[in-house]
């Protein structure tokens with residue numbers, strides 16, 4: 001880069017070859033003028049000054065970044081970014097323009113051919129973190145991923161421009177976020193693979209003096225999808241009901257000794273792993289297993305799976321966490337008791353309440369066996385074949401099937417959770433995000449979006465965007 005001092009162009013734009021200190025000095029003069037106007041203006045508050053100073057500084061920031069990018073490009077060795085092979089048939093000065101945090105940047109870089117990969121390569125692009133096909137700097141890639149995983153695309157476009165000045169049309173933003181989501185998905189796959197092969201140490205490096213339990217909670221919820229939108233009538237004419245609801249499988253895991261309280265007495269879990277996937281039960285099983293390993297399953301004194309009564313969940317637990325104890329979520333058990341009550345009392349809400357209360361207490365403080373025995377005695381007194389007796393028998397079967405999983409008294413004595421509150425709050429948060437109007441993606445898009453969300457929630461965002469600093473997990 002030449003540092004020759006050339007007159008600035010009369011329109012007040014600085015020219016390419018001007019030295020940064022000159023641009024900076026001119027900017028300071030501008031700041032001072034703006035400040036004088038601001039001080040004199042009766043209708044401006046600090047917000048006006050903040051906005052103007054930022055806008056005026058933009059060109060200096062853009063140029064500083066562009067020059068830095070060019071210097072790095074110039075110094076990048078002519079090796080293949082894929083295989084490190086020295087490139088042949090090299091030529092220089094291939095210009096590329098891309099969008100950055102501070103506006104469009106143009107750099108010139110070298111190109112060469114890799115005889116091993118049989119491809120033309122631009123080593124500088126890889127060194128700068130530019131993708132082959134998309135024209136965005138790493139900071140803009142991160143912005144797109146973050147805003148789209150937090151809000152509907154239409155809003156994201158406006159919010160992004162308002163807060164950062166970066167203008168990405170809706171379709172472009174959507175495409176870039178998906179691209180980042182797919183990258184997240186691939187990185188997740190690699191991380192999970194390394195974890196399950198024992199190549200990565202568990203997340204908790206501190207010495208564990210006290211033995212701890214690992215709690216794993218599993219659930220699933222529905223999201224609506226737009227794959228059949230506009231085809232509803234056509235499908236119905238063929239006698240098919242368009243399928244629009246699809247399962248998202250979720251899990252969370254945490255160490256019992258990472259449970260605590262805020263200053264205000266609210267229960268919190270300081271470090272917790274999250275999984276959410278559209279890749280079915282198989283996807284959940286593998287991802288949750290890897291997440292639990294990362295959170296210290298391998299070093300745990302024991303593990304505990306808490307969930308509702310869905311068959312697939314216990315199958316998954318038997319399969320992937322065979323050593324773990326299993327517990328039926330207390331509130332699900334209570335719902336089944338209440339179903340017995342409704343069969344007996346019908347519309348008599350007071351009667352139902354009076355009947356249910358002591359049973360719930362017994363279930364919590366005494367034993368499930370005792371509760372089930374009372375229900376069986378009750379059933380024996382009902383006229384056989386009556387609809388109420390059928391309903392009661394069904395609920396007794398359910399409770400008997402899970403008798404072993406209703407060790408609530410022992411759980412409470414050991415200070416273990418009896419309900420799956422944490423996973424349900426995970427679901428609520430994600431559902432809230434997914435169920436907002438206009439936010440239904442395709443299955444592929446959903447998985448990409450979920451991957452991004454999980455990198456964020458699991459404090460692994462910096463693995464995806466290395467320029468961002470790792471966050472403090474205790475602040476979650």
Ligand SMILES: [Zn+2]
Pocket residue numbers: 080081082083084085114115116117118
């Ligand atoms: Zn190569």
